[in-house]
Amino acid sequence: MISNARLLIVEDEEIVAFDIETTLRILGYEVVGIVTTGEEAIATAAQTKPDLILMDIRLPGKLDGVEAAKEISQRLNIPVVYLTAHADQPTLDRAKITAPFGYLLKPFQEDELQTTIEIALSRHQSEERMRLALAKEKELNQLKTQFIAITSHEFRTPLTTISSSNDLLERYCRDSMDAKKQKHLRQIKLSVNQMIQLLDDVLLIGRAESGKVEIQPIPIDLVEFCHNLVEEIQTNAGEEYQIIFNHQGEVSEACLDVNLLRHIISNLLANAVKYSPEGGVVTFNLFGGDTSVTFQIQDSGIGIPPEAQKHLFESFHRASNVGTIKGTGLGLSIVKRCVDIHGGEISVDSEVNVGTTFTVTLPIVLMVDG
Known part of the structure; x- marks a missing residue:
């Protein structure tokens, strides 16, 4: 049991309130007060800061138990357990909106009350730890x-x-x-x-x-955009590499974030070249669809070991087989974040000494003449 828990009772029937108070004291809880209205419940809760409130739903005054519980939850972050004789659907629906920590029907047994209180206190403590x-x-x-x-x-x-x-x-x-x-x-x-x-x-x-990068899609001719990136990477790669660009489908009027897309494609193409140290062919395929566009970049390089694929998109992580190939381990981390910001998906298929294929799918907005 959570020792020395302090409870507030909100109950307008004096005999019932006295019975609940007696039971709580026998169970080892401290009762900080007994009030009869929703307004009193809010004021007393703010003053005494109880660990839990046992709240009747039907109360006199302008605020019933549900309205009082909503106010207490928003202002004071104190868990509430409803103790009520009402189990009709409209009452249950109203009570659920306030996300109570328990709902106990009268009359109830002593062990039912204790179990409900302990679960509520434990849940609240767990949520507080998570919030902190x-x-x-x-x-x-x-x-x-x-x-x-x-x-x-x-x-x-x-x-x-x-x-x-x-x-x-x-x-x-x-x-x-x-x-x-x-x-x-x-x-x-x-x-x-x-x-x-x-x-x-x-x-x-x-x-x-930190969530400070926002997507800013603009109309873009993807074929021309990708051609330009391929030429840039090809120039830096040298003659021992050949980057082949293919495209299928309608992609000339797609709306995407140019900066995010540049990070994605340039990093994947640069990696395909970097991790094919003996030269060779890098294939870049672009597939256009009605609601999405897919970029696929394939190389025949050193591949990625299975154990490294689990940590592939972590910052500064590099696979065990990169040897003396220079790199910071940030490229794929940037790619993954840019894909996520764009609401897309990325997958990898790789085998050591065979090659690697990255597939990125991004949702697009098609420009409509209007």
Whole structure:
């Protein structure tokens, strides 16, 4: 039993109230008061802060038990158990709206009352622990998002300085530039760009986790959009890779979020190239439908071990077989969050040393002439 629980009785029949009070004291509970109206129940509950209220439904005054319980639940967060002689459907329907912690019909036995009270107290404690945990998690997420934003800003300032200095060095050393200097300056520029991309990725994940990324769909020609991304990735990949783009169905007038879509496709294509270290063919298929569009990207690379597939979309997670292939473990985490924000689905089919296929399906809005 939850010891020293403090209970408030709301009952307009004096004999019944006295009987309930006697029973509660025998069971070891503390009775903080007995009131007869809904208005008194609210006032006394606010003053005494009981652990539980035993509430009759039919009460004199402007507020009956259901109305009083609703007010108490909203203002004071105190659990209510109804003790009533009424079990008709309209009364039950009204009572259910207030989400009571119990509904006990009079007359009731002592063990029934104790069981109902204990279950109600236990449930309320569990819900309070969950509420506090969620509030704490929300607070931590807000702090994490704030920290990420501040850190990102603080890192960008020196990175901008480094990038500007590198540009100046290229300009001043133009007449005396040799292959060795070019290599070092190019490496500096590449490293700065990688750091900026990492900051952007971490910031995006932080904003997505805190719910600050909203979908903003606009009309888009998907075929042209995908062609442009393929050309961009192909240029960076080199001649040892071939990215083949195919499309089926009507997709020229779909509404999607361009930024989210760019993150999804560019990350999946870049990964398909990155994890096919020996070169080869990457196939990118686009399928248009009436209410959705599907993107499928297939490679013949190193594949993903089964044990790693369980953690595939976790931030900073990398499979055990990536070896010396560089990466942060953020790409697929970003893809998953962008797909979720868009209300879509993503699946993976992969076998080690055979290849990997990612399939993304996103809902679309078709533009209608009007």
